[in-house]
């Protein structure tokens with residue numbers, strides 16, 4: 151049975167998909183929202199409920215859903231907006247055809263097609279590549295002898311992971327990562343058991359603002375209303391750029407700018423199912 155949706159969120163969802171000519175973008179964070187957090191990022195999977203809800207919504211937002219999908223289907227779009235690098239995100243999420251993909255917090259973009267991932271070419275300058283190499287070496291040095299701490303490599307960033315490290319090793323590794331970022335003039339983003347340091351400045355908020363425009367053009371609409379669901383500190387950048395008419399959902403506990411909160415991935419699935427039901431009317 152589908153989870154109950156709070157009355158204020160239920161009303162916001164009805165307003166989101168109101169058939170007044172605006173496009174609708176349903177944009178979702180991956181880790182902690184569609185896939186529960188696990189120790190090994192390569193083991194992340196959507197839950198059965200989010201997988202089914204994403205695929206059901208995906209069939210409608212492509213505009214080639216069931217014959218009775220209704221007029222709203224043609225102006226709705228789906229996006230996954232993640233800190234993961236684009237290829238990793240595509241592999242983990244298996245997006246429905248037509249979905250937009252934003253990886254590396256906005257540094258990478260792409261689109262799911264019947265032929266697979268259509269990625270916008272991405273390349274660092276030689277100077278950026280040198281900074282990334284220096285950063286990665288500094289993080290590698292920061293985890294030496296620190297059990298459970300490890301470094302994830304991405305095309306434009308390096309990430310210190312501490313989920314399985316003890317408090318003392320975590321504190322020392324995080325301090326070293328912050329120092330490396332400061333020395334190289336880079337921002338350190340502190341997420342759930344991660345410190346992510348990128349050589350390109352991008353945020354999920356900037357990515358969503360760009361997507362809002364792209365979706366309006368793609369759907370032939372004058373405006374786009376956006377729903378965004380996220381669980382981590384980096385998702386606050388996305389919540390911050392959304393406003394009246396948009397729907398912001400924090401998944402799980404913690405301070406947030408979001409207007410609505412749900413408990414977990416199962417509750418996210420219920421929200422997606424409700425949107426699909428509303429689009430199908």
Ligand SMILES: O=P(O)(O)OC[C@H]1O[C@H](O[C@H]2O[C@H](CO)[C@@H](O)[C@H](O)[C@H]2O)[C@H](O)[C@@H](O)[C@@H]1O
Nearest residue numbers: 180181187188189191232233234313342343344
């Ligand atoms: O923006 P997201 O889709 O939420 O991605 C953010 C980071 O997600 C991954 O790390 C997080 O999930 C891991 C697997 O559940 C978990 O082990 C880790 O502690 C979490 O922070 C990913 O590995 C990072 O690269 C992403 O930036």
